Amino acid sequence: MRILYGVQATGQGHISRARAMARALAPLDVEVDWLFTGRPRDRLFDMEPFGTFAHRRGLTFATRSGGISYLGTVVGNNLFEFLRDARSLRLGGYDAIVTDFEPVSAWAGHLAGIRTIGIGHQYAFGSGTPVSGGNMLSRFIMRHFAPVDVPLGLHWHPYGNNVLPPILDLPDQPRQQDDHVLVYLPFEDQAEVTRWLQQFPQQRFRQYAAGLACEEAGNVLLHPTSISAFKRDLASSRAVICNSGFELISECLQWRKPVLTKPLAGQMEQLSNAKALAQLRYARVIHSLCSDALADWLQRTPAAPPVHFHKVHEVLARWLAEGARQAPDQLAASLWPTAPGQLHTRPLHSSRLDALPSTAA
Incomplete structure (x- = not known):
């Protein structure tokens, strides 16, 4: 073949x-x-x-x-x-x-x-x-x-x-939870992302993106893109902030990492992913780098859904x-699993989306 x-x-x-x-x-x-x-x-x-x-x-x-x-x-x-x-x-x-x-x-x-x-x-x-x-x-x-x-x-x-x-x-590696939040928003202005995160000095963040130098900016540790380092920090993170790309969020679900996600504006696939995540209650969705939304999510980070693929x-x-x-x-x-309790949560009807706290921007 x-x-x-x-x-x-x-x-x-x-x-x-x-x-x-x-x-x-x-x-x-x-x-x-x-x-x-x-x-x-x-x-x-x-x-x-x-x-x-x-x-x-x-x-x-x-x-x-x-x-x-x-x-x-x-x-x-x-x-x-x-x-x-x-x-x-x-x-x-x-x-x-x-x-x-x-x-x-x-x-x-x-x-x-x-x-x-x-x-x-x-x-x-x-x-x-x-x-x-x-x-x-x-x-x-x-x-x-x-x-x-x-x-x-x-x-x-x-x-x-x-x-x-x-x-x-996903590599086979230990997932002992640290206290940092992993941040991967590659389509955003990275300086703006850093300033957004610096508003919460009590929380440590690890921000990844292509072109970043490896340095500290207050409570934010900046990293250039690296597969091995990224997966290591993903494994030990307490939660993840990312765009609504399919693969990274799938890895977060498998490793039971709570997700705050911002879909790429104007991109149907990411907007649709965000809608599915809200319906399934798999992540909280925001549509801007909103300080109030981040403060609320950090204070009341939900448990990750019990998903296994x-x-x-x-x-x-x-x-x-x-x-x-x-x-x-x-x-x-x-x-797809078929045993009772294994199949994913039933999606909510789309008309109920606005009632979900997880969709607040």
Whole structure:
């Protein structure tokens, strides 16, 4: 079995899932070639699990001050280069293409008529999944950004018969709780985030983002991006403040870390994640760096929900190595717990969202 595996590298979540899949695929009788797009090659780090990987420019969204910049997105992407890259990929000898919402590999497979399998959070957005912030453009992008023949979505709840639990990239390490709060808001102005946190000198924070120097700013310890250090501090944190990306919040749920989350403004996926988290009561949602909301959350940090996910990456790796023959609905049914008390909390009806204290900004 030979696979081309495309990964959208704009955010760390896609790469984190890919690392888990790479480890699970390594001992199996399957040959995998990796392709990463959406971020300059020199800004990729901790890529050892992928060996010699391919890279293309791809497509990505530009952000500014915690929101999507549509003008920056239009100016920053080159559609002609993207189409050239999709048409020029050499696909001879591949049995299938797998894409984690990566457009070059997805469109290359689509144009060449090669079976293309989507494994990612974006493929979970069917009719039963909570959606917020959607418009004609966002719906068009979701449908056409990385088209596939077999969509396997990932989410915190079985919203559809093709939806699996999250793929987790968590090391086996002790999780003795310290008193710091981990902060990862990579799309925000980092100086503004630091000032926001410094208003609470009694609480220690560890703030991570690309480009930060390793230094102390009062009660805030600043860190540059590092997978090993970040996972270590995540394991020992008492709670987490982050944007509403899927992967990090999945890791927080697995490790029982309370979450305060701010969705990226104008980004349908993150706004929809925030809506699902509020419905499931899995996190508290804010929509600005509000001092009152942070003060209330620090004073009354809720207990983390009792959630546990299977090792989805191991099951998916075997499924791929065996030719991906089992139907998605059967695969999904085998991965969600069904015993009493194990299945996730029933979502609340969306009309009750405004009554939840967890949605206060």
